[in-house]
Amino acid sequence: MNGGLRERKRAATQETIERAAISLALEHGFENVTVDMICEASMVSQRTFFNYFGSKEGVIIGGTPAMPSNDHIDAFTRATGSNLLADFLTMITSSLLEREPDAALFKDRRTLIMRTPELLIRETARMSESEDQFVAIIMTRYEIQGLSPANQPELEDEARMVIALTAGVLRYVRHRWASSQPGASTRDLLSNSIELIHRITNDHSQQPKGTAH
Amino acid sequence: MNGGLRERKRAATQETIERAAISLALEHGFENVTVDMICEASMVSQRTFFNYFGSKEGVIIGGTPAMPSNDHIDAFTRATGSNLLADFLTMITSSLLEREPDAALFKDRRTLIMRTPELLIRETARMSESEDQFVAIIMTRYEIQGLSPANQPELEDEARMVIALTAGVLRYVRHRWASSQPGASTRDLLSNSIELIHRITNDHSQQPKGTAH
């Protein structure tokens, strides 16, 4: 059942189409590439293309919304760290990185997404598509941390705000990813972003930063 | 030149189409309404529809990105308040509210947008479409506040993060708008949201909130 011919062929076809699409889009710009062009380059029918990815955008940003693995979720809900936003952001970025094992392809995708408004919009929207699931995950963490279920509504509000903020920050992170050097550490990038947020929300307007530390 | 027949007719046509579109979409759901249906209801050709709004979504969320008025921008750049994020958010929401004088129509739009994922995505994206202009506005404020232009790059980063965060928070605010009662104060909504953000970013995990304060 596993590793059968069918499964392997399916994976191969998917990869062929994806690579063709990314390559074409990098060369001509996403909006100047038609689905037919991608199909011809990857030798499948248009119908097959849509069977795999559902939409033209899907071939770049992924046909199905990315959900963190159970391991990541566990690590998040049980984290002892006190910074909810940082931990959540870490979970999300980890699962994004892990989704694409091929580093070069990962970066090509990022580059493409950042230079194509349409794609960036979609990718950003992905987070809120799964909003309810994320809320559930955050609520689990609250629960494990022993927060009283009494004020569940307030906690849920808080969770939604965390997700909204994360979606915003992710835009920033993606931008950095796309222009990063090979050795760049995502961990550092995240902690810098969190620090930046702190500066902003605790803004005292006087000597906000810059030369500081 | 002003108040001419042409201009008035144009405004009337636009309003007719918008009302027809919103009404139809509220009744049948945005995705079940075709452009042809809107055209028939408002007695214009399809071509005219696209001349006015550019896209099916445009008729709901507005054909052109909303930019705050000069008054709002001035108020923002010269604000003495120390909370950059709060001030920026205030400027944005004010200009959104002011854009639609008809309160009932404003709420219909919000309701529609919140119940239609596709529209919500677009509306959210609107903010980043004008990102560069917003960055410029924020930089002006920094300048007026006497921040050294020496660390301009860092300040620009900070500005972009503020915009990203605002985009996130706006999602939350819109949600509240759509479900709010007539008398609800936007000012209160904003200050509650800001407070929520503070709780999150200063999170101490122990007694984070709920019964507190």
Add this chain to the structure above:
DNA sequence: CTAAATAAATGCATAGACTGCATAAAACAG
């Protein structure tokens, strides 16, 4: 190994959003 069952790939027809281009109708300026 063969035949039935299952899954995948394809072709075809069609809807619906959107654009370019040419033309007709309306409003305006002098």
Add this chain to the structure above:
DNA sequence: CTGTTTTATGCAGTCTATGCATTTATTTAG
């Protein structure tokens, strides 16, 4: 009233996307 400038429309065509029927390939049961 006449020439100019804006709007409105018609029409043909492109492109994404979906439903349905058919063919082809893989798997599994006997």
